[in-house]
Amino acid sequence: MDLSAIRSRIASSEGRLYWRSLGELSDSPQFREYLHREFPEQASEWNDPKGRREFLKLMSASLALAGVGACTRQPQEQIVPYVRQPEDIVPGRPLFYASSVIHAGYAQPVLVESHMGRPTKIEGNPDHPASLGAADSFMQGEILNLYDPDRARTVTNRGEVRTWGQFLTVAQQTLAAQKTQGGAGVRFLTGPITSPSLAEQMSSILAENPQARWHQFDATGTQGFTGAANSRPVYHFDKADIVVSLDADFISSGPGSVRYQRDFAARRRFIDDRKEMNRLYAIESTPTLTGAKADHRLTVKASEVESIARELAAAIGGGAAPAPGASVPRPGAPDVAKWVGAIAKDLQAHRGRSLIVAGEYQPAAVHAVARAMNEALGNAGVTVTYAADVEANPTDRHASVAELTAAMDAGQVQMLIILGGNPVFAAPADINFAEKMGKVGLIAYYSLYVDETAHLAHWNLPASHALESWGDARSFDGTVTLMQPLIAPMYEGRSAHEMLALFTAQADRRGAAIVKDYWSRAYTAGGQWTIKYPDGSTFPNAEAFWRRALHDGFIPGTAVTEGGPATPFGTAPAATPAAPAAPGATPAAAGAAAAPVATPAPAPQAPASHGGLELIFRPDPTIWDGSYANNGWLQELPKPLSKLTWDTSAWISPRLAEERGLHNGDVIEMKYRGRTAKMPVWVMAGHPHQSVTVFFGYGRKMAGRVGNAVEQAQAFNPYLLRTSDAPWFGDGLEISKTGERYLLATTQEHHMMEERVPIRVATLDEYTKDPAVIAHQAHAFPKTLTMYPDYVYDGYKWGMAIDLTSCTGCGACTIACVAENNIPVVGKEQVSKGREMHWIRVDHYFAGDLDHPESYHQPVPCMQCENAPCEVVCPVAATTHSAEGLNDMTYNRCVGTRYCSNNCPYKVRRFNFLLYADWYTTTLEPLRNPDVTVRSRGVMEKCTYCVQRINHARIDAKKEERQIRDGEIVTACQATCPAEAIVFGDLNDPNSRINKVKAQQRNYGVLEDLNTRPRTTYLAAIRNPNPELEPARPAGQTEHH
Structure with a gap:
């Protein structure tokens, strides 16, 4: 790839040139052949003699759910549905429950869809101020984690199966031996905790053992907040x-x-x-x-x-x-x-x-x-x-784990209780955490998985999933968010509350009682909590308040911005003997490191230089710190900017690639402050020149069947270079080319619309002066000029619009579609062949030069064309036009000719080359949406506008003898979109929001010159540049692609 020739091409283009990859800009013979084929090589062939057997080895939670027993058991405690429903479950109709999942210690409010006691879909809680109904990919991916067959199932001691009772006996004996020294040899290591009731438990334990210490570690822990008052x-x-x-x-x-x-x-x-x-x-x-x-x-x-x-x-x-x-x-x-x-x-x-x-x-x-x-x-x-900080013990987490490691090395730790976090894998490389664990007498590790830390711990204790647990936590603004179980624990897992209860006087206390008791006392005694409902609701007793809180999923008035309390550590309301607390205790008095006091910004100093390049560490966009490595949905979700799947890479700038002779997929050796690691290279336009970015989370050895599916990727572990004194960036990096090559599976060049104009952009000034500037960027086919008669729609006429100004390219819509429509995971090998099955993809376009490009994202679902090219070529009428304008797929008619896919200019159809869905494992059923057909091998599929949701709304409206209301139908991608970039509705309703959106002058259809008349249209992206930094372009200058 000649980067200098690419720069010349960009410089010589008239107007701005839009492009998706460096390969496209190179316009090489190989790339032209690739475009001529229309689909990636081998996307239409199956030449692997190993066949389905090798494919199944890549699957885990999305295919092999064997061992999930009694998965429809209901919890014994009473839970409260989000909306009022009949007393008995109505077969075929889901219930919705407000709950929360935990991400990096903070509550993420969710609304969970449950079919006959089976959680199947997660969306955001529309009433919660932290989400307003939106959800990111991590929140939605938790439903797959729930059914992951690689979860920890039972208590083990050095690999031998044990019981919780046996662990309790050993733990109590060890703790009793430490009582004489005030618990000096006891250490707790957790992630960040925002749960008020969990903080109360920790306060109680440390009050009983004043010399014990509570440490925290989180690989993604930030370093900019001081933890002081109002910081x-x-x-x-x-x-x-x-x-x-x-x-x-x-x-x-x-x-x-x-x-x-x-x-x-x-x-x-x-x-x-x-x-x-x-x-x-x-x-x-x-x-x-x-x-x-x-x-x-x-x-x-x-x-x-x-x-x-x-x-x-x-x-x-x-x-x-x-x-x-x-x-x-x-x-x-x-x-x-x-x-x-x-x-x-x-x-x-x-x-x-x-x-x-x-x-x-x-x-x-x-x-x-x-x-x-x-x-x-x-x-x-x-x-x-x-x-105020909402964390129970805000501290420098990298310094905290380093302090713990030093204590272990000095022989000061006799019992170490680790609650998640996988520090053996993720702890800074310079502290040698794994090595120092060997000097601790008793190590108990509580986690959802049997991971790298579990391999070295003495006792492994299975955790229950958030959807199996009672709990509470605070969102980023401090709003207390409740967690209620939708299903009984599938294995022998316990909640974090029940885990900490083992170290109190009431070891057998259930999580439901712990959480309910805390908030009942908070409501009755008041104290630091001021619970105020916006509608002025009051309750006759704590039970009525508790039911309302469970119904809503959160407690109003508890946000720190609304006058809610600061860190609740050790200051629980009116503690009872059943749940002892230490009123007024501070974190330092309770055995935790005191939060630092806010200080003015230090005087600027020239940073000490180690020479070389700067190395930047960031969590991976899809598997985070490695905790989602066994989640097939997130592994296969293209990363927002590079569109890589199943792998990590080291990002470098085009200039650095030119200087070092590097190309995508070249493996480099990275030497950084005495440590060495290998990484494959990805040339990222717009990356700073003298720095390299690596994304930690990959390189795991014991992640599970999905996480370890790509064996070669286990060699690429950025944590090997990360140190406690420079967790996010530092200089002194040296890189060298090894001569090795590594296949990176990226979707950036898949489904390209060759020499088309898919995206349109204008500045605010340009559009204000001439709203027709959007229409002038491409040719439009006259709507009256057609060989086909127009369809007549007497009822509904569904349509969608996507606002490119709002869309951020986060990919949450893709995961929402996967969960809603039973879309399978296919694995890295299949993705590299262009066989990913996502019904909605998010294309990424660059504009401008390689070093300082603009970026744009465009979600691409099925366009539901009025004049659909796919419909006229299907020989068996498997794809047809419905009475409401949808391009329907009849799966049992499809014989797999793929003519429809070849004739689709938008490349939105997906073909099942293999039997990606396992029809024979009955334990797969809990995960699937029962309203959506599971497809078989040889069948074409695509976006359906969530027709199952349309049908539900139609049935409800018919029973009530009314029309479907505007906004009543919300597609899965629309529901989850944090930016509200997607609008859906009835085009026959002149007052509908979709009609108002499509009436805007920046509304356009992709490839309108083909006369496909797409129902899915776009609102052009509008930028608002500062004229001092970007002079206006000459009048009449057009966009080029």
Whole structure:
């Protein structure tokens, strides 16, 4: 691949050139042959003699659910459905329950669909302020984790099956022996905890053992928050006209990303009646989804962010002096001084309506400077609220686990209780956690899986899944969110509350009693909690309050921004003997490390340099820190920017690739501060030049059948380079080419629309001056010129519109579709052949040069064409036009000719080359949506507009003798979209939202010149650049693809 020739092609193009991959830009003979074939090589052939047997080895939770016993048992405690239903379950109709799942310690509010006692689908809780009904891919993937056959099933001691009672005996004996020393040899290691009732239990245990210590570790633990009073920012993007991101990926990372995405999109959403939108500046060290949505994006090294932040603060009067080297020019980078001046002027013009967001992986100094700027601009209390931390013991988690490791090495730890986190795999490499475990007398590991840490622990204790447990936790804004089980534990797992109860006087206490008792006391005694319902609801007793809280899934008035309490650690209301607490105890007094006190931003110092390249660490976009490695849905979800599946890679810039002679798939050796690791390379447009980004989470040895399916990938483990003193970035990296090649399965070049114009973009100024600028970007076929008579729709006429200005490319819609429509996982080998089965894909387009491109995302489901090319070529009428305008698939008619796929210009049809769905394992049934047919080998499938949901709404409307209401039908992709980019409805209803959206002048259909007349249309992407940083293009200049 000749990158210099690619640059020349971009430079010589008229207008902006849109492209999806470097291969497309190279226009090589190989790539032209690939396009001529239309489908990836081997996407239409099956040449593997090993066949289905080899394929099944790649599957786990999505296919082989053997061993899931009694999976429809109901919990013995009383749970409360989200909506009122008949007393008895109605066969064929689901129940919905409000609950929560935990991600990185924080509650993610969910609404769980349950069929006959079987949880089958997760969406966001529409009433909860942290989600407003949206959900990300991790939240939705938890339903697959629930049914994972590789979960830990029973208590074991050094590999031998034991019981909880046997462990309790050993634990109590060990704990009793430590009582004489105040529990000095006892250590607890957990992830971040936001559960008030769990914090109370921990407080009680540490009060009984004052010399015991509580440590925390989370591989994704941030370093920018101090844990001091009112130090945690809660952002209000819906109130900000100007947003400046200082290496912050608020769209796709962090506990508040779902709500932040919703608020940001709401302020950015452009409608013809209100021609205004926010503006986003992104200063970032690695490409992110936030940077992809930015109107202006400045690429810098991670270590340069602080100096630029200080320079910006000085320009707006934020009181921060520039750091040394702040104005040193960087080769190939835009003029930083010009950038700073333009941003400062924009911020000053929007005082009180702007927002500076510091990256969670940046150091505390950057956060202090960002806060100083927000306060100087009058943003504090308007677009950002600085509130108390909701974690029970906020601390530096990398320092905490390092302290624990030092204590183990010194022989000070006699009993270590680990609650999740898999520290053997994920702990910093420099502390040698696994080696030091050998010096501990008793190690008990409580986890959902038998993983790397379980292999070295003495006792393995199975955890119950969130959908099998009672519990509580707080969301990013502090709102208390409840967790109720939808199914009895499938194995011998216990909840975290029941696990900690083993170390109290009442070891057999159930999780339901622990959580209910805490909140009953909170309601009765009040104390630190002020429970206020917006509708003014009051309750005659604690039982009535508890039922209402379970129904809603959360407790109003508990958010820190609403005056809710700070960290509840050790300050539970009116503790009873059944659940002892230590009122008034502080974390330090209770045996936990005291939270640091907030200090001003340190004086800027020139950073010590180790030379070489800068190495940046980030959690993987789809498997996070490795905890989702055994989830086939998330493994196969294309990563938002690279579109890689089943693998990790080291991102480098095109310039660095040119200098080192590297190409996608080349394996490099990385030497970093005395440590070595190998990684395959991915050339990422827009990546800073002198840095390399790696995504940790891959490289696991004991992840399960799915996580270990790609054996070669186990050699690529970024954790081998990560240290406790520099967990997110550091310099001193040296890379060298090994000469090895590695196949990376990416969907970036799959299903390309050759020489078409699929995406349209305009600036706010261009569109305001001439709304027809969108229509002029492509040819449109006259709607009256057709050889076919128009269909007549006397009833409903369904249609969809997708707003490209709102869409962030997060991929949540893809996972929602997978879960809703029983879409199978096919594995890396099949993906590399172009055989992925996703019904809705999210295409990623670049525009501009290689070093500073713009990015755009476009979800592509079936277009449900009026003049559908697929319908006219099917020889057996397996695909037909319905009375409501849907392109229906009749699976039992399909004979697999694939003519329809060949004739579809949008490439949205998927073919079952193998029997991807296991029809013979009856224990697979709990996961599947019973309203959707499970397809067999040789059958074509595609997006159906969630016809099963349409049918449910039609039946309900018919029973009530009325029409289907606008908004009553919500497709799976629409329901989960955090940005609300998808609108669906009846085109025959003139007052429907879908008609109002399609009436906007930026509405267009992809490939309209083919006269397919798609029902799924798009609202063109609108950007809002600063004229000082991007001069207006000459009038009449058109877009080119």
